[in-house]
Amino acid sequence: MSALAGQDQELPQPPPPPRPTLQEVTAAEDRIEELSDSEWESQDSEAQDSDTMATPKITPSEYVRSVTIPIQDKLATGTTEVQDETLEAVLPFLQGNPNDFELNMFGLPTLRKEAHIKFLKHALGRYPSNFAAMDAARPWLLYWSLQGLTALGHDVSEYGERVVSTFAPFQHPTGGFGGGHGQLPHLACSYAATLSLIIVGTPSAYDSINRRTMWHYLGRMKQPDGGFTMCPGGEEDTRGAFIALVIISLLNLPLDLPPDAPARKTGLTTFLDHLGDWIGRCQTFEGGISAAPGNEAHGAYAFCALGCLSIMGAPASTFNKYLDMPRLLHWMTARQSAPEGGFHGRTNKLVDGCYSHWIGGCWPLVEAAGYTNIWNRNALARYILAAAQFKKGGLVDKPGKRPDAYHTCYNLAGLSAAQWRFAYDGGVEVEGEVGKGDLGAAFCWRVEGEWEDQRVWGEGDTVRVVHPVFVVPWGKAEEARRYFEEKEGF
């Protein structure tokens, strides 16, 4: 579910053109058959020729057995019904290769970069009239597509000027961005627009953002209890807290609340006042983090909460200060579906490729806080490569679903979290580096290299590094921050 976007699943999943016909989809499903282990081995022998690494052999079926929980309750309920259906849809893809994809040296489908690039380029194109429901989500379509393309190693500079001119009429005279011309400003749109422009990364893209009005707009979202609303009078949840800090930090905005911020009337003076405590109140009895105090723990809101704390300070200090970490780890770990390997967002819910990022992306953040090597990277990568790639390009929630830019972007971001190792250099003063001023913590990350232990992806299946906090291509956040640090005033 696209919680950050504030658009729930009911959006007509945007299957960007060309739209597969129903016949094509069902035909693809007809081809889903389980390959026997021997068939798999004969396919694998070709791939093994080029394999110089001595990988312990394990057939896909053995793998599935090795990660299955051998306990099943007899009582059937609505939850088990849909879970059984899901497993039925996913298993053939974990145990075989129903789409006849080319396999890597580990016997898993390769990451089909060219097909996904083609898909995302289409997603930036024109939509037919029945996509009117996406009219307020166009900033997201740009962000998801651009971010996905860069993760696949595609140079997006060809779109640079068009990104700037597309967003120009979205910016509201009173600050922030809306979903289109004449639409009211909204934090979700402001987030997607800011990140898109930072991915473009040209002076004209940076300068197209009115930082002064953005600062005032964010000031109006700050609430007396410490959190942020998504728009004036709108809902207050961890998305708002995360987005506000992402924008302040990237654009190097003043940390003081603007003079006209309503929260000043209740004695607050900075954007950070009461914020950590408010986030802490969102941790539930389950250990996970919810949209707002009292709600159910949920993966997407958890990522936003941890992202927010990762901007407030070094994760090792802010996480331990505001959260009960053992319980958070317990909850996060439990979100990995077995045997699927992908993640779900809430207890007893279904695996969905978008949580590859929402939960998968939480892991680099908690690792930076010192809790390392706790999750199963390879199981996630296996789900993404084997089950989340759509035959004709784009990535999906689960087999049988249509691809869209949202699931493509966040499956790929999750793959980055699985494939790359990061280190957090907080506290190390490096002369000339960015992030010296306020909210500089998220600029202290370093890429340590690729994950190697029992990995299941080949060299061609690696995505470009996605920044663990800002979810933009590695280097882009630093470039933007440097640009705005060197700028005087607004």
Place this chain on the structure above:
Amino acid sequence: MAPGIFYHDDPAWSDVEPIPQEDGEHPLAAIAYTDEYSEAMSYLRAVMAQNEYSERGLELTEHIINMNPAHYTVWLYRSKTLEEIGADLHAEIKWLNPTALKHLKNYQIWHHRQIIVNKLDSSEGEADFIATMLEQDNKNYHVWSYRQWLVKRFGLFSKPEELQWVEGMIEEDVRNNSAWNHRWFIVMGGRDGKELPEAILKRELDYAKYAIRKAPQNQSPWNYLRGIVRYAKLPLSVLKAFTLEFADLARPDEVFSSHALDTLADIYAEENSQKEEAKKALDLLATKYDPIRANYWNYRKKLLDQPEAVS
């Protein structure tokens, strides 16, 4: 307005100069709107630019919401209009009900509803409507969040009907975690950390245990059970006898719940002399009963050797 008749032909709108959508050259992800949608939006931009709050503006928002319910701007403008013209808010709820049912997953509707019900200052009928919505989708996050807002706004924490209702939801699907979370919210949420009366503590422990016995490999009631023990600041060992019903290290081949094994590991970890037992439980999880999380169970094992770290 009759279908097919556009605003530019309608005398009631003749005083408005529509503002067409400015899209720049070669916009990305542009939508080829229908003429009907495009024109309605042009009139909306115009009335919003004039800060016009009127009956006709309200009709315009209804027209656009029917074409695109996921349009937050239209909802925000609608709620502002209702406020400015002092519209009948009961009528608004009446209109919202079928609209919400038609667009089950739309979340703007729920925030709008919250604004209206807040102004109405009455929760009458809301519980029933929520129940109808959850019949269609019993884990809908926005609907449950709205229900929590309702409980808080109208102080329904200790209303017996609220507990009965959520118990019914759990009866229907004991794995519905949203329902468990709501139970927690009404029982514990209104307490601000204040001590749980003995009778309620017992009732909640019994209820979670009863639910676990129905389906032991269901994490929702286990999380609930352990949450209560923690809230009441009891040692985890109060759950020992119960947990052993489902996982006993003396019978490692007869484990009925990985969550019981997980709980057992923590019970043993609390007792300094039982660390080896805790390790055995964690080993069973890592190697047999929950192997996808082997890294985590092994991490917990390592913690046992660090005297200062208690999980």
